[in-house]
Amino acid sequence: MRSNRGAGPVSTGDEVHMKRDTKIRIFSLFIALAVVIPAVQAALTVDAGSNHTVLAGEPVTILAACSDTEIFDATNLSASVDWSTGRTEAEIVQDDEQNGTVRATHTYLAAGTYTVTVEVANNATGVVVCDTLNVTVAPQTANVKVAPKVLNQKSNGVMTVFVGIAEWLGFAGADRTNVTASDPTEFRIGNATPEKVNFCMKDGGTLILKYRRQDLDLAAGDGNLTVTGGAVTENGTVSVAGTGAVSVINPGNGKEAKFGNGDGHARAPLVKEKAKNQKEFPEEQQRSNGKANGRAP
Template identity: 85%
Template sequence: MRSNRGAGPVSIGDELLMKRDTTIRIFSLFIALAVVVPAVQAALTVDAGGDRTVLAGEPVTILAACNDTDIFDAMNLSACVNWSTGRTEAEIVQDDEQNGTVRATHTYLAAGTYTVTVEVANNATGAVACDTLNVTVGPQTAEVKVAPKVLNQKSNGVMTVFISIADWLGFTGADSANTTVSDPSEFAIGNATPEKVNFCAKDGGTLILKYRRQDLDLAAGDGNLTVTGGAVTENGSVPVVGTGSVSVINPGNGNAAKFGSDDGHARAAMVKEKVKNQKEFREEQQKSNGKAKGQAP
């Protein structure tokens, strides 16, 4: 029989039993840790790319790179894009064993800056990855010419604006067959709208808009006039903007009584400028009407 362990020295057999118990405890701890600590899940990432700038009515295409540290299985992945104006499903194309490309296209009709979010989900593991970029949308641009180029702030005459629509009548994604000018009277300069609107078929089309100068609220020193309007495409109406250079002066109203003895040169300069403006106006009209001869309006 074994002697009492507490009453005497520990025997060799007792030491072996103690070491075996310790080994069993450590092994049990390893098993417990293996059960408690979960396996590391494969990482899924997506890169939406850099910010974009487009014009209203032009399609913007997102090509987002996605990566999975696990074997890339396009069958288990799904993607969508939130364009800020709506949400659409996106196509995923596998590039190699770990990488793929998310592709989606959208068209904005209104100018502004939009936050776009690309989301990719692994339906097998439940992993989800997101990334964002900004898309800045500007209005379509139109070439604008103003006649006369020098305006007297106190005059009550008519200013004519020539808008070439050829540049934006056939912008990307549309052509002259499915893009038309919205109501030309909506082309405004500030709060002023034209009193008269004509159309010339020269070089793809020119709008001739006549504004009353007193409606324009011009200030001496102004150098540019911004004309805003719109075009109707197959997708909807898009904004159009053009800028024309003009010099606004304030030499007086032209009455002799208003001029002193020292103002003779100023009055003569104003008369000379008026003649020059009339000449430029006639030349601009001749250019607009000359090539339109024999063409359908």
């Protein structure tokens, strides 16, 4: 008789089938987990949308697309928007079984670029999703006119800038009776602020700002200057800006000397510009000249 002493255990047919069935069950379990796990994970998404550009003081509305591969249930969702200047709650409107829209509105008063974050949370599962966009806020446009339009860099005189505040009243929701200048002495041309400020109510209101020419850092050949400031509305101080045409000269250097007479003053062009501006702005100029000379306008 053949002896099995010293040899390993011999597997029977039942043991082989048992091991095979065990492997099949484990493999089937892995497949089942691979199918089931993604199904229980949240498929909530939000798309904040494209970037926006608005004027200061005007509302901007965000319409973010929200979707879910499961049945969209707005009652289990909540949304908020971080505007970079504060956070507000947002409305969620269900569009169909799997999609909805997150809606929120905000008003920026100061010019600049802001990052906006839209956040949606599923209160049942605890899943939170976010997306961002940028909002660029431009200042309200001010109507700016300069007198004289020829700026002599070697002159110690004063340049007058007329800023029409009526343009600030054009944005939506503004109260025309309550809009004023926040602080006219803070109106700037570069780093220069006006030495003197007058106000004329003609044509809805005009600020008369006087700057020392030596304070204006403009290069010869520049064709315009930009004035920035703020207007006070019922919502707060709104950024405003305007550009006025000006001719910057530096008499005594080559061909540019023809603008002056060699003593640092471009008299002929300035006299011509003064006469022209008195014709264009008779009331503002007379009021300004009267106050400058100590006389009542």
